Amino acid sequence: MYLNLTPKQMVRLNLALAVLFSGVGVYGLQSDSLPISPYTCFTLAIACVVQAYYSTEKFVAKAALSNTITATDTSLTVKQVYYQCEKEEIVELSRISQLKVADNYLAVILDGNGQGYDFQIKGKAEAIIERLNEVLPKALLKNSPIKQV
Structure with missing residues (x-):
């Protein structure tokens, strides 16, 4: 599914997902009740940060x-x-x-x-x-x- 978002909105969305995955990862380290590994959550958080960088107007202009x-x-x-x-x-x-x-x-x-x-x-x-x-x-x-x- 394609999201029709501006670059700023994509950056915000990816950073919000990174914070969410980081929070779930920290919760998973303290609790054994999560069905997903906390390290998987941290990896997804890093991937979201990288995607947020790729969505910045500066990077898009540089890669045009x-x-x-x-x-x-x-x-x-x-x-x-x-x-x-x-x-x-x-x-x-x-x-x-x-x-x-x-x-x-x-x-x-x-x-x-x-x-x-x-x-x-x-x-x-x-x-x-x-x-x-x-x-x-x-x-x-x-x-x-x-x-x-």
Whole structure:
């Protein structure tokens, strides 16, 4: 089920769930009557905190396709966002022989030999293809088609 919540509401919901799971975990440590392990509750609380971070406007803006996939006349730049760090790869356009796209995934095949880069990018396959069509030169797209896998 998809919840149509704003980023602030998602953060609040996930933090409230984290507090709830933490409280149940503390109660479970003091009482043996819970059918679930307290450590499972603490693990779920940590997962909710991580999800709350992923829901923040700052992280969503940092992981947006317009910021993660950029190109110049000679190179394609792809940024992968992980928690607090970013990993950036710059690929020469002349070396790209094929592009493969799936949901949350981009593969850049270099020099026609099957070797290249695999990127974990947040976004649907259609949105990634649309972004690549926006930033890459038409001549490259003619010679190196984008395949959806």
